[in-house]
Amino acid sequence: MRTENMSKKRKHESGGGGNVLKIGNKTISLEGYLTKRPKKESENPPPPPSTEAPVEETLAEDQKPLKGNESRKTRKPPVGGDPQLLKIRQALPIWDYQEKIRSILEKKDVLLLVGETGSGKSTQVPQFLFQENWCQKRKAKVKQPGSGKEEEINVGGMIAITQPRRVAATTLAHRVSKEAGTPLSGQSSDGKSKRGPPSKGLVGYSVRFDHRVPQGTKIKFLTEGMLLQELLRDPHLRQYSAIVVDEIHERSVDVDLLSGFLKQIITGDKAGRGGIPLKVVIMSATANVEKIRNFFSVEEEDRAQAAPPGPEASTGSSVEFLQIEGRQFPVETVHTTKPVPDIQEELLKTIFKLHTEEPLQDKHGKNDILAFLTGQEEIEGAQRLIEEYAGTLASNVPKIKVFPLFGQLSMEAQHDAFQPVKVPFTRKIVLATNIAETARLGMESLLAKPISKSSAVQRAGRAGREGPGKCFRLYTEESFDTLQQTDLPEILRTDVLGAILTMKARGIEDVLAFPLMDPPEVESVGKALIHLHMLGALDGHGNITETGRKMVLFPVTAPYARVILAAADPRYNCLLEAIDIIACITAGDDIFLQLRSEEAREDVEVLRKELWRREGDLLTYLTAMQRYAAENADRAVWCRARKMNTRNMRQALNIRKQLRGLALRHGLLAEAPPADPQPFAPTPPDQAELILKCFLKGFALKTALLMPDSSYATSVGKHVVAVHPASVLHGQKKEAVMFLEHVYTQKNYAKKVSAVQAEWVAQAFEGGL
DNA sequence: GAGCACTGC
Known part of the structure; x- marks a missing residue:
């Protein structure tokens, strides 16, 4: 049985493969959940091939x-x-x-x-x-x-x-x-x-x-x-x-x-x-x-x-x-008869109706429930409500075990969601974001996306892979009819800067003539070409430059690649620092976990403040990476004490190693840096200034100047931006800021913010840094 | 004082 929820998430199907999945060193069994093979075989896994x-x-x-x-x-x-x-x-x-x-x-x-x-x-x-x-x-x-x-x-x-x-x-x-x-x-x-x-x-x-x-x-x-x-x-x-x-x-x-x-x-x-x-x-x-x-x-x-x-x-x-004709068990798809005013409530009603009416198990296997929700907060809320309500059920009704499943959970917790419940007389309910859809956990599933009718139909079919299934859409058939036939491909939804550089570096001179199933707007291609020219990746004729060729050797977006090249320039000489910062930023979500309660903030305040730098978030990331790499004892313990994302810090260290290796191979570094752990030494202010100037080489467009009314206005376009509360510079006034990211939510927010001087920004635009 | 999810080199 599946319960699905309206969501904008990308769908995904996993490839073929077995019912055991390896993530890093961990082996995750999907058995008892979405088992692909007939029971007999999965119970008797074939022996590994003999190396003899x-x-x-x-x-x-x-x-x-x-x-x-x-x-x-x-x-x-x-x-x-x-x-x-x-x-x-x-x-x-x-x-x-x-x-x-x-x-x-x-x-x-x-x-x-x-x-x-x-x-x-x-x-x-x-x-x-x-x-x-x-x-x-x-x-x-x-x-x-x-x-x-x-x-x-x-x-x-x-x-x-x-x-x-x-x-x-x-x-x-x-x-x-x-x-x-x-x-x-x-x-x-x-x-x-x-x-x-x-x-x-x-x-x-x-x-x-x-x-x-x-x-x-x-x-x-x-x-x-x-x-x-x-x-x-x-x-x-x-x-x-x-x-x-x-x-x-x-x-x-x-x-x-x-x-x-x-x-x-x-x-x-x-x-x-x-x-x-x-x-x-x-x-x-x-x-x-x-x-x-x-x-x-x-x-x-x-x-x-x-x-x-x-x-x-x-x-x-x-x-x-x-x-290829597949094998398919029937799937009963049910829509609501009228629009649902409260999705959370409808989800609860559906889950408990299923729980009380459907047998725990039939001849095809266990009747577990998988529900898709839009975010972590929604999942945590639903879990609380389900557990609360489950506690009031009569003793002859099966028990319920809820497993949340979202990206920020630890690997262990994610793993738990894929284990069969061991407690007898208990039904498993998984509440997931679209993480459960991706091959990350090797599991295919259904998720209604309001934008794609065809995939919704396809997903409904999937519920019948091991036995007859049911799919509950918590929206009406009419809303289903309004869904778009297919998804907008990513290339039409996102910035084409990277795509254009990819083409140019692989010999495509006329990028507008390059064959694409869905060509992006000419205007956005033009913007990308101009931006790449500003970054020095293309010359005045739109041909790729030496700089551009070097940029594509690094697995980071074009602006970051530009920063790496600038940092390797002897005038700046801060490549290792730039790599540390870029590794932290591109490792996934923020390495600093967001703290919800005042209490949690107080717990880590002292330790976190050791990492803070008045220059802003970039130098703070640098300090974090340097201290983390200098840590001789347990790095996971170090992260937990500061409420930092262990997984992303490990990933950051991987990226750092890869970028260092590439820099060495392509002659940006003369010799391999000494192995960790190295003693921590704070970056002096003049070195910090050079680092920030390097980042301006890639992010001159993402700068804002302090206005007389204490707001910030972007250098180009004069749009008002506010420093995001997660930034160490939140609530502070600096004459100019550089921000690597921005989001438009309640306000236009700048993230990954650093204090810079207006003069540096002007120089960056002139290309004279 | 905020807040969607996930992927790739």
Whole structure:
């Protein structure tokens, strides 16, 4: 049973995979919640593949391409692996389509595959394809760009499968390597890679902070962002024979950009790949794929541009379409008959009606309840009310155990929400934000979004994955009818600054001509171009500069990348400090937890004030990072004493390490900084001034001057902004402030605020700092 | 004195 609530959240479906999920070092079992496999199998998890097995021999046999006229019918199923796993794989809806998929891709370069979550497409499609003839590594001749000399290179041999999120990529890779029966090891960026000779394996993955690509990898899972990064070094994606783009329906900016680059590669002249085509499989969990299909269909004009029409030009370039039929239990969807005046009350009524009327368990499993709410506060409120009311129930009614689930909860608490309740005669109720929707916890679910009808319909279908289900929409059928058909893709909702720089750095001169499924407004592209010019990433002709090329090497937004470059300049010489600050800011939510009560504030006031700096939030972040890194004892204890977000501080340290490494590799740092812990020494005021001037290089537009009436007005546009109460500069008057973020809520608020001098701001605009 | 959620390099 699911209860859903109107919410603006992004939806998401997880990829295939098992019912056990690894997050960092933790293994989270989804059993008893949204179990994907029949009970029997999940109760008897197959043994891990033995590392003693003759892996190399297996590989040699399995990786053999088909010979000449070898019959496909007689070929063994791909990769031995575990026989129990093979049985599960054979039961997947996609299994019966494998010959069809192979035969399509033998003839065509592009396949659009629609299949529900759980159809097995993410795990099986790459395994269906890696032995194909076209998927083997080949020698090819390409002309060198400058000299025109011919050079022999390797093209192809690997399949890339992109995922929107890291957890999905790593989880799927683990799953597929198990199925394939080959170890998933190799170079790990965390320095924990195993000793001894590098192992061989069919499957690898590459995500930020974590790369495991064993020797002989044929199937590589990566995040969309990571493939975009690879595109910088390898514009023709020469190491790949095929790219599988999974979860394209989510329409992230990254997947939209990736689609554009892939379209250019498949419609281009292929000279950069020595004439060897790149196969592309586009996978979507939603059926309304007309736009995607049209986008990848090669129009006559595209083809004419790509190559002069030849006898074979009219075949082989169109998009093949294949829909996988899923298995579905019926889902009863119920709307309210009239608009709900109080959503909280309606939620309670629905939950308790279900609780008293529905059995705790039926033959399909437990009847737990999952409800989606909009935010943490709403969840905490609902939990209080439910528990209060549950206490008044008669003793013959089952007990209730409520599990809240939102991003700010500790990993342990999030983990709890996925465990079956151990107390007998008790129903589990999970109250979640859209965190439960993401592959973060590997669980697919339903969530009504007022903006997307198609996904609401799709989600309702999902309630019937393990057995008949019910879906309660706490709004009327009429409001459902008013929902938009689909979501607005992210690229139309957000700033395109980063997207434009991504294109420019990958050789796109005319960004307006770049193929996109949903091109943003020309005006917003123009604004981004101007902003990039101001940042020094583009020259007067709109061409990428050396500065711009260096900026894209750093995994931060363009303004932060500009700050990093400025900080590396000998005139400023504050790179390590800038990196510390940027790491803290980009690690997620604020590293300082918001304190609600006066009491909580008093508890940590003394310790927090040790970190405060009169210069503002940036220098405060710097102090926090330096003290945290200097901490020799338990860093988690250090965080808790100051009510700081432990998870984000750990993440900040990861980012800091990555940015330092990149700075070193690209010559911004002469030598590696000394290892932690280093003794803390406060940053002197003149150094603080240099740091703030560096940030002005990236954020000159985000400055405001003090007005005679004590308000602040932005330097450009003269909009009134107020310093956010979470800032250390709240309530203070400074002649000018720089803010890295702003939100418009009750007021126009500036966040991440620093005190600067009006003169510095003027200099930043003149570019004369 | 505030307040939506989540993702990526």
